[in-house]
Amino acid sequence: MTNLIETVLLDTCPSDLVQADRVHTSLYTDAKLFDEELDKIFYKTWIWVAHASEIPDNGSYKSTYIGKQPVIVVRDRKKDVHVLLNRCRHRGATVCEHKKGKTNSFVCPYHGWSYALDGSLRGVPHPESYADCLDKGDLPLVSLRVEQYNGMIFATFNDQIEPLVDFLGPARKWIDLFMKQGAGYPVKVSGEHRFRFPGNWKIQLENTTDAYHFPLVHKSFLSSVDEQTLELFDFVQGPGYVEDLGNGHSVMVMIPDLVDLEANLDLPIPERFEALAQELRNEGHEELEVRRIVRAVGGSGFNLNLFPNVACSMAFFRVLQPIAVDETEIHHAVITMDGGPAVANRYRLRLHEHFQGPMGFGTPDDSEAWERVQKGANAGKDLWIMLNRGLAGEKPSDDGLISDVSAETGMRAGYQQWKKMMAVPAAKQGE
Template identity: 30%
Template sequence: MTTGLQRPAGDPIVVDDPGRLTFRVDRRAYTDDDLAAQEMTRIFDRCWLYVGHESEVPGPGCYVARDVGGRPVVMARGSDGVIRVFANSCTHRGALICSQPAGQARSFRCPYHDWTFSNQGELVGVPIPDGYGPGFRKADFGLARHRSDSYRGFVFVTFDPQQPRTLTEYLAGATEYLDLIDDQSEAGMEVIRGAQLHGARANWKLMMENSVDIYHFRALHKRYVGYMESLGSVPPRRRGGFGRALGLGHAANELPPAAARPLAHWTPMFGAEFRPRIEATAARFAERFGAERAERITRTNRALLIFPNLMIIDAIAITIRKIDPAGAGRMAITSVALAPKDEDPDIRELRKSHYLTFLGPAGFATPDDIEIVESCQRGCLNRTVRYSDLSRGMNKEVPETTDELPAREFWRQWDRLMQGDGGRFEVPHRAAGTPAGIPAGTPGAEAR
C-alpha cells in the first residue's frame, strides 16, 4: 500500500492500495484552508499552466488579460509577431497595466503614474525622468516576462524558473489528444469570441473530477438525455469506451461515436438540411487521414484533463474549461468554445447553439454539475465520513469511461507534487487483452 501527503495526525490524504483495489481521498483535501494554500506554492507555482489560445491574439498588438495560477498576466502578440506572457503589474508600484480583458494596443500605460510599456514589454515612457538619479535605466524596468510556450496553438506558462521539463515533455501523452483537436481543420482552430465566466462554492478539484466522470452522465443529466432522445439522437451509453492515463496527472476518457458532433458526424438533432455538408466533410477527412484516424478525429467523443486545472471536452462542441481555485471552498471557471477557422457560418451557429445548450452556464449540464459539486462540498464538511472512494475500475485491465481512472491519475500527481516529488513520467503499460477498437499504443492499465 502506498500512502500520500500526511495529515497533522499522521494519516494519509491519498490512500492508493492496488493490492486491495482501493483508492481513497481524505475529504479534508477539499475543505482544508492550509492544504489550499500549499497547493498554490507546490502545484500552481511549479506546473505548466494554460494561458490561452494563439487565436485569441491573432495580430500584432492583440492581447488578453486574465488570472493564471492566482497571478494576473497579459498574453500579448508584440509588433514583431511574437507571443509573450507578462506579469500584469507595473514595475514601478505594482498597479495593473492592463485592466481590459482583451484588445489591441501598441503600448500599455499604467494609470497610476503614466509609466508606459511597449507591447513587447519594454519600458518606453516615464514622466519627469529627471527625478531619478543617473543610474536609472528604463531597460531595467521592463515588464516581467514569464516563461511560456505553445503546442498546437495552446499557450502555457510556468512560474517556476527551475521547471526542468519543456512544455512538450510536460504534456506527455496529452499531446496525442491536442493533435486530434488541432487536426480538425487545415486552416487552424480558433476560440469563438466570448467567454462564460462563473464560479462555484466548492473546491476546484471536485470540478476536475466531475469533468472526467462519465459515470454520472445518465443519472445527473436526465433532462439532457431526454432532450437528445426526443430529437432522435442516441445519448452516450452507460458502457463502452475507455479511460487512459497519459502521465504526469494528465488523463482522458474516449467514447465511441454516439453523441452529436457538428464537425463531421450527423445526427437528427442537427436537422436534415445539414446532413449533406456534414457527410461531405466526413468524406474529406477520410481522404486526408484514412478511415480509422478520420473517424477518431471527427466522430469519437473525448474529455481531456491536463493537470492541474485544464479540461478540454471535445464532444458536442469543443469546450476549453479552465478551473481556478479561490480558496478551499470556492472556484472560478472560464469556458470558451473552439472551432475550425474555415467553418461555414451556419455550421458555426449550429456549433455555438449546441455548446451553449449543453455546456453553457445556463445549459442542460453545467447547472447540474455546479449544483452537485456544491452538494459534495457541503457534504464533505461533515467529518464523520473521512474518505471519498475513487476505486471504480481498479479491477480491470482497461478501465471504461464510467470508471475512475482519470481521477486517480489526477490525484496521484497531486499527491506527488504536494509531497515535493515532481513525478517521473513513464508510459503506462497496455496489458494484453485490450478490447478491439482501442488505438494502437493506448496505455490501458494503470501504473502500479
C-alpha cells in the same frame, strides 16, 4: 476490512492524504493546503493560459490568472507570444484591466509608466526626478517562460521545468485529435462564459473524466435530445474507457467512433445534422467536405484532462481558476472553425449553449453537484473521498493505465500527480 474513517492529522505530510483508492476530505476544505497547492502546483508547473486564436494579431492580448497572480498573454510586433505579470514595476498597480483587446503598449494608470508589448519599460514621466538612479532596462514587466503545442499556450514560473512537449507526453496525440474539430480550418475560440461555484478546484478537475455521474446528473439534458442522440450518450456501459496518460493527465473516451473525426466519413450522417448537411451542399461544398464539417460540428468523442487547469472537453475548452479553498471560477470557451461556413459555426454555438451555456441543460446541473460535494465535505472531518471505481479492472496500457469508461482512473491520475508535487519540499522545487 478497510476502515473508511481513518483519522488523519491535518498537519501531517500532504502526501499522506492521498492513497491509491481514496483522498482525504481535507483536500477540499483545508485553507492551508490550498495555499500550499498554489505554491507547489500552480506556480511550479505548466499552466494553460490561452489558445493562439485568442491573440491573433500583433498587439492582441488577453488578461487571465495563473493561480491567484494576474498575467497578460500578448503577441508582440514580431508575433512572438509573451506572458507578463500584470503588475507595474513602480508601485504595483495592474497595467491592464480589460479581459482582451488590442494595444500598442501597456500604461500604468497610477503614475503613467509605459511598457512595450514584450514587457520592456518604454517610458517614465518626468524622468529627471530620478537623476541617474533609474535604469529602465532593469525594470521590465516580469516575463514568464512560455511554450506552445498545437495552438495551446502554456506558461510557468518555473524556469527549470521540463519542456512542454515532455510534460504533455502521450496527451499530445489527443490534443491533435481534438484539433481536428476545425475540419480543415483553424480552430478558433469564439467566446466564453464564466461562472463561479462555491467549491474546491479539484472537484471540477475530477468531473471532466467522470462518466459515472452522467445518466443521473444530466437527466434533464438526456430528456431534451432525440432518440439517436440519446443512444449516442448512453455510454456508461459502452465500449469506452478512461486512460491515465501520466503527469496527472487523463482521457475519457465516451464515443470511440468519434475519436478520429476524419475517419469513416462514409458513415450515414446523423438525422439531427441532415439539415446542416443540405445547407452546406446548397452553398456548393463537395460531399466529402460536407461530411467532414458535419462530423466536426458534433464534437469529439472524448474528454482530455490536462493537469492542473484545462480540459479539451468534447467540443470546448474548460478552464478552472482557483479562487479560494471553497471557491472556483470556470471558463467554458466555445471553439469554431476560423473561416469555416457560417451556418456550421452557428450550429456549433447552438449545441454549446444547449449543454454548456448558463441556460443550458448540463452546466447548471454539474455546478449544483459540485456545490453539494463541497457542502458535504464539511460533514465528518475524518472521512475519505472514495476513488476506487474501476480499480480492480485497471491494467497497463501503452501510455499508462486504462480501465472502463466509468472508472475513476482519471481522478486517481490527477491525485497521484498532486501527491507527487505536494510531497516535494518547497526549497527543492525548481532545482
